Amino acid sequence: MQTHNAAPLSDFIEYSTDEMRERSAQFYHDIKRRHSVRSFSEREVSQEIIENCIKAAGTAPSGANHQPWHFVAISNSKVKQQIRQQAEAHENNFYQGRAGEEWLKALKPLGTDANKPYLEQAPWLIAVFSEKKGGVNQADKKTNYYVHESVGIATGFLINALHSSGLATLTHTPKPMSFLSKICHRDDNSRPYMLIITGYPSKDATVPHHATLKKALPEIATFLT
Numbered sequence: 610m611q612t613h614n615a616a617p618l619s620d621f622i623e624y625s626t627d628e629m630r631e632r633s634a635q636f637y638h639d640i641k642r643r644h645s646v647r648s649f650s651e652r653e654v655s656q657e658i659i660e661n662c663i664k665a666a667g668t669a670p671s672g673a674n675h676q677p678w679h680f681v682a683i684s685n686s687k688v689k690q691q692i693r694q695q696a697e698a699h700e701n702n703f704y705q706g707r708a709g710e711e712w713l714k715a716l717k718p719l720g721t722d723a724n725k726p727y728l729e730q731a732p733w734l735i736a737v738f739s740e741k742k743g744g745v746n747q748a749d750k751k752t753n754y755y756v757h758e759s760v761g762i763a764t765g766f767l768i769n770a771l772h773s774s775g776l777a778t779l780t781h782t783p784k785p786m787s788f789l790s791k792i793c794h795r796d797d798n799s800r801p802y803m804l805i806i807t808g809y810p811s812k813d814a815t816v817p818h819h820a821t822l823k824k825a826l827p828e829i830a831t832f833l834t
């Protein structure tokens with residue numbers, strides 16, 4: 610006996626095995642072209658594209674379907690400037706010692722430093738927040754479950770959607786990130802999770818060799834067949 614309200618799964622698409630093989634290979638081929646980019650063009654990107662990508666992120670699975678996320682999409686140059694200033698202040702401390710020797714050594718092959726001009730140059734910054742309390746209706750203020758996992762999946766969907774739309778992306782997690790809550794006017798229930806920088810790459814954008822070293826299938830997967 611059904612104890613909950615449910616509708617038939619009507620939008621599942623069944624492909625032939627050949628199509629599945631082709632589609633899975635194609636997806637891998639496409640997502641393999643996503644690289645973290647640290648040099649962005651100032652070329653504008655329409656808000657409609659960002660809205661579609663956030664709507665895609667919002668379809669991610671989440672604990673009890675409470676959707677414990679909030680996305681603040683920023684194109685306002687004054688706000689971007691504030692974010693850059695505060696992020697760089699934290700990054701300066703990080704690179705000047707707070708990171709520690711081992712961490713800095715791990716970052717060396719990526720060539721990153723405290724200078725983050727892309728925070729002003731990229732047309733969009735998307736600040737992802739996790740919500741401690743909420744529910745299917747945000748006003749519910751019920752407990753949210755698996756918040757980190759849920760927001761992580763939604764952020765993955767967002768990055769995938771942006772890439773599929775033809776935009777370059779960079780994940781950025783300044784530490785501490787609390788300044789984002791203030792700038793984005795989020796309350797105590799909201800915790801900054803990640804900043805996604807997106808737009809067109811600049812003409813001279815590069816990919817560090819280190820970032821292209823992806824583990825082979827046997828290193829990342831075990832098949833118990």
Ligand code: IYR
Pocket residue numbers: 700703716719721722723781782783784
């Ligand atoms: N947040 C710093 C440092 C940094 C840390 C990791 I872990 C990276 O993979 C890359 C950078 C920065 O953005 O420079």
